[in-house]
Amino acid sequence: xxxxxxxxxxxxxxxxxxxxxxxxxTGWVNQCRAWLQNRGAPPLLQPYYMLHKLFHKDVVLAHGxxxxxxxxxxxIFGCMVLACAIIPSLSTDLPFAPAADALAxxxxxxxxxxxxxxxxxxxxTSFGTLGGRREMLVGFLAEPALLIVIFTVxxxxxxxxxxxxxxxLAHRDxxxxxxxxxxxxxxxxxxxxxxxxxxVDNPATHLELTMIHEAMILEYSGRHLALxxxxxxxxxxxxxxxxxxxxxxxxxxxxxxxxxxLAAIPLLLLKLGIGGFLLALIETIxxxxxxxxxxxxxxxAFLLAVLGMLxxxxxxxxx
Amino acid sequence: xxxxxxxxxxxxxxxxSVILLLAFAMLAQRRVLKLIDLFALQGFTLxxxxxxxxxxxxxxxxxxxxxxxxxxxxxxxxxxxHRLVRRLHVKGEVEPLINxxxxxxxxxxxxxxxxxxxxxxxxxxxxxxxxxxxxxLAVVMLAFLMMITRRKAVTQVVxxxxxxxxxxxxATSATYGMPMVVELGIALDVxxxxxxxxxxxxxxRDQFDSLDIHHMERLxxx
Numbered sequence: 142x143x144x145x146x147x148x149x150x151x152x153x154x155x156x157x158x159x160x161x162x163x164x165x166x167t168g169w170v171n172q173c174r175a176w177l178q179n180r181g182a183p184p185l186l187q188p189y190y191m192l193h194k195l196f197h198k199d200v201v202l203a204h205g206x207x208x209x210x211x212x213x214x215x216x217i218f219g220c221m222v223l224a225c226a227i228i229p230s231l232s233t234d235l236p237f238a239p240a241a242d243a244l245a246x247x248x249x250x251x252x253x254x255x256x257x258x259x260x261x262x263x264x265x266t267s268f269g270t271l272g273g274r275r276e277m278l279v280g281f282l283a284e285p286a287l288l289i290v291i292f293t294v295x296x297x298x299x300x301x302x303x304x305x306x307x308x309x310l311a312h313r314d315x316x317x318x319x320x321x322x323x324x325x326x327x328x329x330x331x332x333x334x335x336x337x338x339x340x341v342d343n344p345a346t347h348l349e350l351t352m353i354h355e356a357m358i359l360e361y362s363g364r365h366l367a368l369x370x371x372x373x374x375x376x377x378x379x380x381x382x383x384x385x386x387x388x389x390x391x392x393x394x395x396x397x398x399x400x401x402x403l404a405a406i407p408l409l410l411l412k413l414g415i416g417g418f419l420l421a422l423i424e425t426i427x428x429x430x431x432x433x434x435x436x437x438x439x440x441x442a443f444l445l446a447v448l449g450m451l452x453x454x455x456x457x458x459x460x
Numbered sequence: 461x462x463x464x465x466x467x468x469x470x471x472x473x474x475x476x477s478v479i480l481l482l483a484f485a486m487l488a489q490r491r492v493l494k495l496i497d498l499f500a501l502q503g504f505t506l507x508x509x510x511x512x513x514x515x516x517x518x519x520x521x522x523x524x525x526x527x528x529x530x531x532x533x534x535x536x537x538x539x540x541x542h543r544l545v546r547r548l549h550v551k552g553e554v555e556p557l558i559n560x561x562x563x564x565x566x567x568x569x570x571x572x573x574x575x576x577x578x579x580x581x582x583x584x585x586x587x588x589x590x591x592x593x594x595x596x597l598a599v600v601m602l603a604f605l606m607m608i609t610r611r612k613a614v615t616q617v618v619x620x621x622x623x624x625x626x627x628x629x630x631a632t633s634a635t636y637g638m639p640m641v642v643e644l645g646i647a648l649d650v651x652x653x654x655x656x657x658x659x660x661x662x663x664x665r666d667q668f669d670s671l672d673i674h675h676m677e678r679l680x681x682x
Contacts (some may be wrong), residue, residue: 316470317467317470317471317473317474319473319474319476319477319478320477322474322477322478322481323477323481326481436561437560437561440561440564441488441561441564444484444564444565444567444568445481445484447568448480448481448484448568448571451571451572451575452477452480452595454575455575455579455591455594455595456473456476456477456591456592456595
């Protein structure tokens with residue numbers, strides 16, 4: 142792999158774009174959700190105002206907080222930035238991409254999850270512990286499903302590198318893969334669970350019986366909270382980009398193709414806009430599940446992913 | 461790798477996979493009315509896949525069976541079932557005998573078995589859609605599973621009809637459909653079967669005040 146200047150600039154641009162766009166995507170989803178629920182919508186830039194406000198506030202630390210509690214936001218934020226750097230959103234020419242393939246990417250998400258759960262437990266409040274436990278429950282069920290989805294796609298492309306997957310899928314003759322339909326449904330379910338979205342968790346609630354993500358970050362304030370909120374936005378952005386890269390890779394630029402890179406930006410915005418609206422729609426038409434139904438939900442996702450792989454082996458392996 | 465698969469075969473594979481997906485969705489569904497809607501959707505997908513086979517092979521009798529599938533399985537039978545459920549005031553929740561995650565696990569095992577069993581058989585076939593034979597078998601098995609694990613008579617009938625969908629898919633994928641007379645006969649059988657079972661529902665409910673077929677285990681001659 143050659144380390145070209147254009148590749149490096151493209152990589153830098155992708156990261157900056159992710160950092161800038163992620164809160165916008167969150168704001169867009171919140172806005173769509175408000176419209177669909179007949180509420181007055183918050184401004185599109187509300188997440189930026191939030192971040193701005195939080196970064197200017199002082200940090201209040203609990204008495205029992207260890208250094209882990211202070212380090213966790215930075216680790217989580219770093220993991221999410223790395224994930225956004227690996228997943229091709231605009232171009233497949235990413236010098237960072239060999240750092241981690243799709244499987245390691247799942248590991249990066251896992252690392253962030255472990256840290257946020259530990260930080261939640263670190264303070265010793267009952268809510269933090271409860272949130273941490275629930276997060277690990279959801280995580281350990283969602284991770285295998287995500288892995289099987291990635292295996293299915295990797296079987297089609299014969300590579301686990303996300304950049305290679307996108308390159309192969311986007312730039313060859315159009316073939317309908319039924320297995321990708323299964324994998325797509327499974328991936329959607331996993332993303333809903335991983336991003337603390339409605340059927341599994343509600344990002345807007347602070348009701349103690351139902352919250353997962355919010356329960357873990359109750360004790361955070363100031364810039365720590367800002368980093369965690371930003372990381373949550375980045376995670377949503379990373380999952381959206383991963384979904385687009387695996388299932389709708391068309392329009393992502395190839396190596397050394399500057400014009401395609403320019404065309405990829407509005408296309409990405411369009412795809413994210415539609416994806417965000419669909420997410421808001423899913424969140425509106427579904428009711429939040431009881432926490433004990435979450436294993437069933439994620440078990441279904443896992444089974445669908447396995448089914449996708451079986452269908453791949455049955456239908457698509459012979460010429 | 462496999463760029464030589466023609467578009468029609470790809471479409472048939474896709475529709476067959478959607479039918480399998482819907483079979484799983486039916487297995488996981490807890491509400492009776494949603495279950496019937498899923499069944500209608502499965503019938504519609506079956507119609508689409510039959511239509512693709514018909515267009516590809518140009519056999520006229522497949523057009524008829526596609527039309528028959530559309531009217532019967534996508535509209536008429538779901539409509540009858542909807543009416544029945546509403547007239548019988550069936551409670552919304554389906555009560556499975558085994559909990560749903562376990563049912564799904566058994567379902568996956570069944571899919572694996574059917575895929576393995578169907579593989580050597582489909583090697584013998586020369587039709588464009590031979591790969592879907594395994595899926596058709598899996599749909600039949602899943603429908604069986606639904607009939608076994610559900611307690612209510614309505615769900616069992618939906619399972620029975622879904623099984624017929626699987627058999628129909630198998631027929632079109634392996635041999636380009638059955639002869640017209642057979643197909644007409646089966647369609648009529650299914651229709652009459654549903655109507656008779658509808659009458660049975662009323663009888664069962666009058667007798668036991670419930671559609672739970674477990675009450676029938678205690679039937680005795682007095």
